Amino acid sequence: MTKTVFFGTLTVAGLAAGLASAATLDDVKARGELNCGVNPGLVGFAAPDASGTWAGFDVSLCRAVAAAVLGDPQKVRFVPTTAETRFTALASGEIDLLARNTTWTFSRDTDLSMDFAGVNYYDGQGFMVRQDLGVTSAKELDGATVCIQTGTTTELNLADYFTANGMTYTPVAIQSNAEGEQQYLAGGCDAYTTDISGLASTRAAFADPENHVILPEVISKEPLGPAVRHGDNQWGDVVRWTLNALIAAEEYGVTAANVEDMAANSPNPEIKRLLGTEGELGAMTGLDNDWAKRVIAATGNYGEIFSATIGEETPIGLARGLNAQWTQGGLLYAQPFR
C-alpha cells in the first residue's frame, strides 16, 4: 500500500508537471530557456563536443526553435534521453521538444499522445557488419546475433524482417547507442541494426571505419522528426513552421550569410513573407515577424545544417538522397509561406 501511494505521488507529481505546461510557448518564454530532448550521444545528430557544447543535426533544430522563440540559439537546455525514457520525458513536461531521431508512426502519433511537427530526416533501417565476415546482403544473416536498441521501431522491424524471410536470429538487447557500439566492437553481436544514418554516424566514430560495411538492404521506412505533446497546437505550429522555414530557406537560396541582404533586397514576395519584411506571418503563430530571419541567421538553412553536421564533407558522410529538396528529386517539401 505504502509503495502504491509513493508511486501514485510520483505519477501525480509527473502529471502535474505535464499539466502545468499546457501552453508550452508561454512557458518557454517565461522560463527563458527551451528544454530539448536529444540523443545522449550520436555523433553528427546530437553529441557534446570537446568543450561540452552540444552540436549536431538534431541539436541545430533545437537551436533554431530557441532562436525563433527566445531570440537566442544558445538558450537551450539539452536533456539527453534514451530510447526508453524519451516519450515519458515529453509527456511529463520535462522537455518541450523531442528532437531525437524519433520515427513518426501511427501509434506514436495517436496512442502515445504525441504530435510530430514534420520530418527532418527520411531514414530507413539497415545493418552494419564487419567486412571480414564476408556478408554482402542482409539475407545472409540467418542465425546471426544482432544488437538492437530496445524500445525502438527498429526492434519490431527486425523481428518482422527475419520472420518474413524465414530466418532466425538471436537478439542482444541494448539500452543506448554507446552500449551497442561497445557490444558490436567486442564481437558481442555479428550485426548492429538501427537507422542507416545512425549506423553511418556510429561507424564514423570507430577507430577503423573502413573495416565495417553497411549492408545494402533498407528494411523499413523511418521518417525521423521532432515531436511535441499532443493538444498544444500553438506550440506544435511554432516547431512545424521553424522546420519549414529551414527547408524553405534552402529552396529559395537564403543562407546564414545572405539572410540580411535577402530580407532587405529580395524582390521575391515569398522570401519577403518568410523573412518578415512583408505580411504578419510571425504574429499569427504568437512570435514576432523576424523569427524566421533569426532562425536562419543562427543556424543556416536546412542544407547548411545538413552539410555541416552529417553531410558528405563530414566524417559521417551521408548523401542527401531522399533528403534533397523536392526540386532536386528528394522528399523535402515545405508548405508555402502565405
Add this chain to the structure above:
Amino acid sequence: MANAVDAPKDSFRLSMLIYDTRYRSLTIQVIVLMLFMAGAAWLVDNTVRNLAVLGKDFNFGFLGQRAGYDIAQRLIRYTNADTHARALLVGLLNTLLIAFLGCIAATILGVIVGVLRLSSNWLVARLMTVYVEMFRNVPLLLWILLVFTAFTEASPLPATFRVNAQTGEAESSMLFGLFAVTNRYTAIPDVLVERGLGSLALGPLSINLTFLAIVAVIAGSLLARRALLRHATAVQEATGLRPKTWWKSLLILILPIAVLLWALGVHLSVPAITGFNFTGGVNVSNSFMALWLALSLYTSAFIAEIVRAGILAVSRGQTEAAFALGLRPRRTMSLVILPQALRVIVPPLISQYLNLTKNSSLAIAVGYLDLRGTLGGITLNQTGRELECVLLMMLIYLAISLVISGAMNVYNARIKLKER
C-alpha cells in the same frame, strides 16, 4: 452487602472521545485512518483525472496485443507473433529461473564460507573474511557489470572455434569437447529425448509428460530412500547396530532413473559451430551467467555472515558436551550445532532470498530480459502504458516475494524450537 449501590452510570458524551482515556486512542486511530484514506483517494482521483486530461485511459487491453519483439532466452515457446501477456510470462519465468538458481548457489556458497570463516585454520578464516568484506561492500551493479565485462572481453569469439580451412585447426577449442565458452554465451550440450511421451494439453497450458515421468521417478526414489533410512533407524534403536545402507540407497537413487532415461532414449546433443553461432546445444547467454554469478556471490557474502552468527549463537558448552560424549567434529556440527543454529539462521535468510529476487531486476544492466526487461522495458515502451506496466510489475514482484516468504515461514515453523 445490602447497601452496595451500582457505580453511577455515565451517559456517553461526545467529549469523552477526546478526554476519556478509554476512547482516546481509538479516536486518534480512526481519525488517522480517515486522513490516510482521504489522501489515498485524492491521489487516485488526481491520477485518473490527469490521465484523462492527457488523453490516456487506464486499461490492460494491450496485454492481448501482438508483442512483435523477440526474446533471446525463453523457457517456453515464444515468437514475436505472440502477445504481450506471453512475453510477460517469458520474462517472469526468466526472473524466477535466476531467483531460483541464485538462491541455491548463494545458500551453498554462503554456508561453506560462513562455516570456513570460523575455521581454526588462520589462513582459511582470513581468506573468507576477505571474501565476505569484498563482496558485500561493493555495489551489486558493479559486480554484475564486472562479471559481464570479464565474460565478453576475455572469452573468444564463436567464430574462433571454426576450423580454419588452411591450417586445419581451430583457434579455440571446446572444454572436454562438450562446452564452449564464448564472448556471447556458453554453449552446453542439450538433452534430447528420442522416445518422448508427448504432452498433455490442458487449455492454454501443456504439460510435458516426459518431464513429469522423470520428476515422478525421482520423487519415488527419494521416498523409497527415506523409508529405507527410517527402517535402519528402527533397527538401530531395537538392536543398537545400524545396518549398512549406503549401497542400498545408491541403488535406489540411481537405478530407476537410469532405467527410465535409457527407456526414453535420452542422449546429449553436443553443440557445434554452424554459420555465425553454435547450434545443436543450449546457448546460455553471458548476461544470464554474469547476473547469476554476481547475484550469487554478492548474496552469499551476506548469507555467510548470517550462518556465522547462527553458529556463534549456539553456546560453546554444546560443542564441549558433544565432544565429551565422544562425537566427532563433523557429527557434532550436523547433529548438535546446525539444528540449533538454523533457528537463528532461517528468519534473516528469508530476507536475503527476497533481496536476491528483487535485485535480479538489475538484469536490465546486462540486457537479460527478465520481468523488468519485458513487461517493464520493451512492452512498456512499445505500448506507452507506463502506469499499467509498472503497477502490474510491482504486483507481480510483491506476489513472488510473498510466496517465497510464505514458503520459508512454513520451513521456519518446522525447525524452530518445539516448546512443550
